[in-house]
Amino acid sequence: MRVIQIRRYPVKSMLGEVVEAADVGERGLAGDRLWAVRDPDGKFGSGKNTRRFRRMPGLFGLRAYAGEPAVVELPDGRRFAADDPDGHRAVGDLLGRTVTLAPESGVPHHDEGPVSVITTAALRRLTELAGGEPDGSGVDPLRFRANLLIDVPGSGFPEDDWPGGELRIGPDLVLRPVRALTRCVMIDMAQERAGERNDLLKTLADRHALTFGVYATVERPGRVAFGDAVIPRPR
Structure with a gap:
């Protein structure tokens, strides 16, 4: 078992970036989901409507890169720092609403947990x-916006057995899977090379309790890199 993809999303619900390596601390991958789009009511932009989030179509047309602050790239190639008011106006014009970009403060911008993990076996x-x-390719992993894609032989849902145990990754990093990730309509939405679908969420609802992948907390901080060995330790 090895790490074959590392992704981070510096602004929640925008497109993100694939990286070769990243430091992982208590709140997750360095630079991941540090910012979010916020409307005047204080709700954060997402692909769904909940108590915290407001659906904002168009976010998947924007890409964010990690930095201090993060950088947002518009479809026309313009780039703005996440704390630039001109950038806020440009993003708002694209979304058709008034928004700002807000850094993480008291409440994390993650949906459920600091690190999300999926496997090739589950795909x-x-x-x-x-x-x-x-x-003709298999279901695209980018639909699930996971931080780590782990190559696992075969076909099935091996991560179902991980919660409560440990994932030892590379020389130092130890994750503790907590529970399966409940999925929403975002996995069927078009993003990057993956076109719109209307069947994945229904399939997971019918066949796998609406879950795919797991989220994990960080038991021991460390660095994750492409190709790192992954050793699951059962609960």
Whole structure:
């Protein structure tokens, strides 16, 4: 088992970046989900409506890069620092609403936990259940906006057995999987190369209790890098 993809999303619900390595601390990957789009009511932009979040179509047309502060790239190639009022206005114009970009303060911008993990085995199983992408490839991992994609042989949901145990990654990092990640309509939305679908969420609801992947807390901080070995320790 090895790490074959590392992703972070410096602004919640925007497109993010693939990195070769990242430091991982108590709140997760360095630079991940440190900012969020916020409307005048104080709700954060998302692909869904909840008590905390407001659905804002168009966020997947924006890309964010980690930095101090994060940098937001618009579809026309313009870039703004996340704390630039001109950038806030440009993002608002694109979304058709008044917004600002807010740094994380008391409440984390993560949905459920600091580090999210999916496996290639689970992607193969979901492809078997729902079919792959139009180009003939399997279900695209970017749909799940996970921090870590772990290569696991075979087909199934091996991560279902991880909560309560440990994941030892590379020389130092230790994660503690907490529970399965409940999914929402965002996995069927078009983003980057993955087109719109209407079947993945229904398939997970019917066949896997609406969950895919797990979220984990950080038991021991460390660095994760592409190719790192992953050793699960059962609970």
